[in-house]
Amino acid sequence: MLTLDRVTVEFGGLRALDALDLSIGPGEIVGLIGPNGSGKTTVLNAIGGITPLAAGSIRWHGNRIDGLPPHRVARLGIARSLQHPRPYLRMTVAENLRAAWSGGDGDWRAPVEQALELVELTARRDVPASDLTLADRRRLNLGQAIVRPPALLLLDEPAGGLDAGEDEAVAALLARRVLPGRASLLIDHDTDMLACLCSRFVALDAGQRIAEGTPAEVLSDPGVRRALFGA
Amino acid sequence: MSDAALSVLTNIGMISFVGLSAWVLLTVGCVSFGQQAFFGLGAYTAGIATVVWQLPLALALPLGAAIGAGAAAVLGLATLRLHGLYFSIATFAFAELCRIGIELFRYRTTRDGQPVGPDGVEGFGDIRAVFEAGLQPVDQLMLVWFLLTAAVAVLIGLERTRHGIRARMVGEDSVAAALHGVDVARVKLAAAALAGALAGLGGGLYAHLTTYIEPRLFDAMLGVHALAYGLIGGLGTAIGPVLGAVLDIGLLESTRIFVGTRMIVFGGLVAVLIILRPRGILDEALVRRSACLFRRHADARPRHG
Numbered sequence: 001m002l003t004l005d006r007v008t009v010e011f012g013g014l015r016a017l018d019a020l021d022l023s024i025g026p027g028e029i030v031g032l033i034g035p036n037g038s039g040k041t042t043v044l045n046a047i048g049g050i051t052p053l054a055a056g057s058i059r060w061h062g063n064r065i066d067g068l069p070p071h072r073v074a075r076l077g078i079a080r081s082l083q084h085p086r087p088y089l090r091m092t093v094a095e096n097l098r099a100a101w102s103g104g105d106g107d108w109r110a111p112v113e114q115a116l117e118l119v120e121l122t123a124r125r126d127v128p129a130s131d132l133t134l135a136d137r138r139r140l141n142l143g144q145a146i147v148r149p150p151a152l153l154l155l156d157e158p159a160g161g162l163d164a165g166e167d168e169a170v171a172a173l174l175a176r177r178v179l180p181g182r183a184s185l186l187i188d189h190d191t192d193m194l195a196c197l198c199s200r201f202v203a204l205d206a207g208q209r210i211a212e213g214t215p216a217e218v219l220s221d222p223g224v225r226r227a228l229f230g231a
Numbered sequence: 232m233s234d235a236a237l238s239v240l241t242n243i244g245m246i247s248f249v250g251l252s253a254w255v256l257l258t259v260g261c262v263s264f265g266q267q268a269f270f271g272l273g274a275y276t277a278g279i280a281t282v283v284w285q286l287p288l289a290l291a292l293p294l295g296a297a298i299g300a301g302a303a304a305v306l307g308l309a310t311l312r313l314h315g316l317y318f319s320i321a322t323f324a325f326a327e328l329c330r331i332g333i334e335l336f337r338y339r340t341t342r343d344g345q346p347v348g349p350d351g352v353e354g355f356g357d358i359r360a361v362f363e364a365g366l367q368p369v370d371q372l373m374l375v376w377f378l379l380t381a382a383v384a385v386l387i388g389l390e391r392t393r394h395g396i397r398a399r400m401v402g403e404d405s406v407a408a409a410l411h412g413v414d415v416a417r418v419k420l421a422a423a424a425l426a427g428a429l430a431g432l433g434g435g436l437y438a439h440l441t442t443y444i445e446p447r448l449f450d451a452m453l454g455v456h457a458l459a460y461g462l463i464g465g466l467g468t469a470i471g472p473v474l475g476a477v478l479d480i481g482l483l484e485s486t487r488i489f490v491g492t493r494m495i496v497f498g499g500l501v502a503v504l505i506i507l508r509p510r511g512i513l514d515e516a517l518v519r520r521s522a523c524l525f526r527r528h529a530d531a532r533p534r535h536g
Contacts, residue, residue, distance in 0.1 A: 001251040010391045019500055027464075048410065067328035069409070069414075069416045070410055071409045071410075071411075071412050071413055071415065073406075074409070074410055074411060079410075080410050082410070086407050088399070088403040088404060088407065088408075089402060089403065090399075090403060090510075090515045090516075092398070092519070095396075098396065099396055099399070099400045099408075099411065102393050102397055102400070102411070102412075102413070104395045114469045128516065128519075132337075144411065155332070165233070
């Protein structure tokens with residue numbers, strides 16, 4: 001479905017991604033792990049059209065999408081949540097969902113109601129986004145990513161910055177309601193949480209793939225352990 | 232109503248168009264110091280249309296708006312990819328370029344044995360179509376406020392459409408808007424053209440109701456005021472910039488209370504509001520609360536059935 005072929009991204013002299021191959025099949029939930037600076041977010045930015053490629057190609061159902069601007073990639077059904085949730089602060093929760101939906105056609109009311117329910121924000125629908133806690137902003141961020149059911153979901157640290165109870169709630173939300181049946185690429189520092197959610201892991205270090213396989217296989221790989229935990 | 236009051240109200244209506252123009256760009260997150268250029272272009276275009284080309288006013292005003300929109304779109308293509316302050320500086324430079332261009336612009340012809348048409352720094356007088364049509368001050372007031380009300384109503388109507396929501400998304404966070412599938416460049420360009428049309432229409436009215444225009448009228452002070460009207464009146468609704476113009480022209484400029492101190496009071500007002508209400512008097516939160524109250528009121532009314 002999505003295929004990255006020898007994708008290379010350079011920032012000045014720094015090679016952030018080095019000939020990376022990666023593919024995601026229908027309904028597959030893939031976790032992208034690696035130490036800070038290994039290029040995880042850059043992968044999402046490259047797919048989303050935010051960061052241009054220096055070499056390689058990205059294909060979506062066989063068609064090249066590298067070089068498309070972000071809004072064109074979004075309209076293909078590739079939804080992206082940001083590492084730092086940035087809701088439209090002067091809009092309410094429901095308005096934020098309607099805004100995220102507004103790239104599409106048809107009636108927005110039913111999808112907005114569904115998304116509110118899915119991320120458990122129905123009770124806070126008329127609250128301005130500026131009054132939300134970080135946990136609720138994360139929920140809203142997820143709701144915005146799925147209000148128009150995406151063909152591929154790219155989630156950058158969906159539970160980042162939350163305390164223990166809150167991140168479990170978001171993980172449960174992801175596991176039960178958001179991810180099932182939906183092709184997704186997830187990034188998170190909490191590899192245990194990712195292992196519960198994903199069917200496959202890809203480990204990066206310095207812009208290169210160092211391991212790929214089931215979460216258990218990848219987490220027991222000595223190279224991955226060295227890169228992630230220094231042991 | 233006295234003639235003086237009529238003239239103040241008419242003036243507020245005309246200048247509100249430039250305020251509205253700057254406000255449209257503010258809603259998509261662009262701070263323009265150059266909307267007076269499109270007001271000036273609209274004024275000269277509409278004036279030339281009736282005086283030199285002898286076209287009817289009903290054609291001259293849309294022509295002024297069209298030239299305003301066209302010029303704004305061309306400027307937008309060149310500048311809307313600039314961010315923040317750079318965009319503001321570019322709009323300011325363009326407006327000054329326009330003003331100086333108009334100073335050098337002469338397009339004279341003879342009507343009834345009299346030379347007429349734009350005459351560089353000497354200005355452009357005898358734009359008499361409105362008076363020749365016999366429109367009284369009250370009619371002029373009605374004309375200006377009818378067009379202004381229509382413009383505000385269209386903008387408020389747009390707010391609720393998908394286009395309006397996309398504009399708000401771009402205004403709040405253009406990166407997030409792009410991730411949600413919004414073509415940010417296109418939204419900004421459409422807003423720039425709409426803003427140019429509004430300023431151009433206001434300019435055409437101004438030329439005909441004052442009968443005399445000169446390049447000096449379209450200087451940076453007009454642009455700064457236009458921008459301030461939205462910031463004072465509020466960015467939450469298109470009524471905001473009109474309220475700003477009412478406060479500035481109606482209260483500060485036209486009453487005798489602030490003679491000699493108008494600009495000090497105006498500057499102070501802007502400073503105080505930026506601290507207390509950074510999005511103006513009619514900001515988004517107030518607009519949302521009033522809409523909510525209005526809905527509740529409507530729901531509480533007994534229904535026939």
